[in-house]
Structure formats: C-alpha cells, structure tokens
Amino acid sequence: MAAGVDPAVLAGDRALLGRASTADRVADILRTRISEGYLPPGSKLSEDVISGALGVSRNTLREAFRLLTHEKLLVHELNRGVFVRVLAVQDVVDIYRVRRLIECSVVRHLGAPPYDLAGAGDAVAAGERAAAGAQWRELGTADIHFHQAVADLARSTRLSELMTGVLAELRLAFHVMDDPREFHEPYLGGNRRILSALEAADLVKAELLLASYLDDAEKQLVRRYSETVAGGDGPR
Incomplete structure (x- = not known):
C-alpha cells in the first residue's frame, strides 16, 4: 500500500506557494503595463519605486522580474539593473x-x-x-x-x-x-x-x-x- 502524503512536507511548501503566487500577480501587472505601452523599451525598472508602489518585498519583485525576463520582456544587465527589453x-x-x-x-x-x-x-x-x-x-x-x-x-x-x-x-x-x-x-x-x-x-x-x-x-x-x-x- 502506498504511503500517505506527509502534511509536514506540504506545510513546508506553503511559504513558497505564497511567494510564487504574489510574484505571478506582480508579473501580471508589469506585463499588462508593458502591453498597454506604459513601460517603453529601454526603461530602467527601479526596485525601490515598484516595490513601494505595489507594497511587495524586493524578493517578490525580483522573482517577478525573473519571470518576465524568461518571457523576453525584461533584460538584466550586470551592475546596471533591470530594463524593459529592446527588440531586434x-x-x-x-x-x-x-x-x-x-x-x-x-x-x-x-x-x-x-x-x-x-x-x-x-x-x-x-x-x-x-x-x-x-x-x-x-x-x-x-x-x-x-x-x-x-x-x-x-x-x-x-x-x-x-x-x-x-x-x-x-x-x-x-x-x-x-x-x-x-x-x-x-x-x-x-x-x-x-x-x-x-x-x-x-x-x-x-x-x-x-x-x-x-x-x-x-x-x-x-x-x-x-x-x-x-x-x-x-x-x-
């Protein structure tokens, strides 16, 4: 007989789910702003400004940035920050x-x-x-x-x-x-x-x-x- 699910294991994952869900929501907001033309290519995205405006932590915002970078909407430049991508x-x-x-x-x-x-x-x-x-x-x-x-x-x-x-x-x-x-x-x-x-x-x-x-x-x-x-x- 297969062993049952250990609730303690899932409980340990709860925090990860919360962060991921919040990061997804932040990514949705930024994606929408990009698609509506409010964030033009080459714009630098300030962690302080955006995290303060949305009331989220920097870690959550960075995860949202990673999601959008994977979608080719943002680009991270070493020692410079995160920018809205310029297409070729x-x-x-x-x-x-x-x-x-x-x-x-x-x-x-x-x-x-x-x-x-x-x-x-x-x-x-x-x-x-x-x-x-x-x-x-x-x-x-x-x-x-x-x-x-x-x-x-x-x-x-x-x-x-x-x-x-x-x-x-x-x-x-x-x-x-x-x-x-x-x-x-x-x-x-x-x-x-x-x-x-x-x-x-x-x-x-x-x-x-x-x-x-x-x-x-x-x-x-x-x-x-x-x-x-x-x-x-x-x-x-």
Whole structure:
C-alpha cells in the first residue's frame, strides 16, 4: 500500500506557494503595463519605486522580474539593473511568424458558428473611441485586445496565455514608430473587416484578411526597425 502524503512536507511548501503566487500577480501587472505601452523599451525598472508602489518585498519583485525576463520582456544587465527589453529586427520577424501560426490557425479551425465575438467587438469599439479622441496609445492597446480576442476564440487556456506573452512582446515593437496615428489608425479598419467576416462566418475571407493584415504590419515594422535599430544592438 502506498504511503500517505506527509502534511509536514506540504506545510513546508506553503511559504513558497505564497511567494510564487504574489510574484505571478506582480508579473501580471508589469506585463499588462508593458502591453498597454506604459513601460517603453529601454526603461530602467527601479526596485525601490515598484516595490513601494505595489507594497511587495524586493524578493517578490525580483522573482517577478525573473519571470518576465524568461518571457523576453525584461533584460538584466550586470551592475546596471533591470530594463524593459529592446527588440531586434529578428525578434519582430519571429513574433509575426508566431502570430500567423496562432491567429490564422485559430480562424481556420473555428468550425461552425456561432462564435463568441463579444471581446473582439468590444476591442474594435474601444479602438474607434480612441481614434475619435486622438488617443493613439489607447488605440494600440485596443488593437492588442482585438488580436487577443481572436486567439481566445480557440477556447484554449494555454494558447491564450501564449498569445498574451507574444502580444506583450509585440507592444515593445510599437514604440519604434514615430507617428503612432499613422501606424495604428489604418489597422483599425482591418480589425473591423476581420470582425465583419467572422460575424458572417466567412472563415476563408477572415483568414485571408488576417494574413494580409499581419504581412503589412510586419513589413512596416521591419522597415522602420531597419532604419532605426540597425539589427537591435540594444539590450536583448
């Protein structure tokens, strides 16, 4: 007969679980701030400021930093500190490769309607409100939310979590664009057209629109990165 679980062993793990859970929550907050454009690439993250603002210990914050470094959102530089990562051209290309694999595949395999398009519809509406108010950072955030909603249509927790990390990393690339309106505003119409095709259950059209959208965005970002970052010699 197998031996039972020793409660003393699990009790010793309780503190580790508490720290990990808090660190996960801190990482979620910082990841969201990165994906919303509040922490631009190259920003130094002060332990004193962030731990004080969030009311967490330095150890908890450092664990959150480690999690986000593993996700390629932050980079630790010896004797300098922790910084929001600066992407290279190769990173942008790879992000869009992953986006095609996720988003186009999700649309292709949706099956028969109805689809839960509330999240995608809310993101398009939020983007239209942001554009009307000339709130270009918020428009970028709405774009991120739209494509997260597309990935969420697969109803896979693992895939949604993967897409969250990919899109947070993508937001780091947006900062290279000098004119956020010129970059984001045309893609709002693209999101609306993709949504309309999904509402009509025309998956072939939706996938074609999405693939074209991703191709155009990648080319635009890569061209700008090639002009300004020169292969990404910043923190990796």
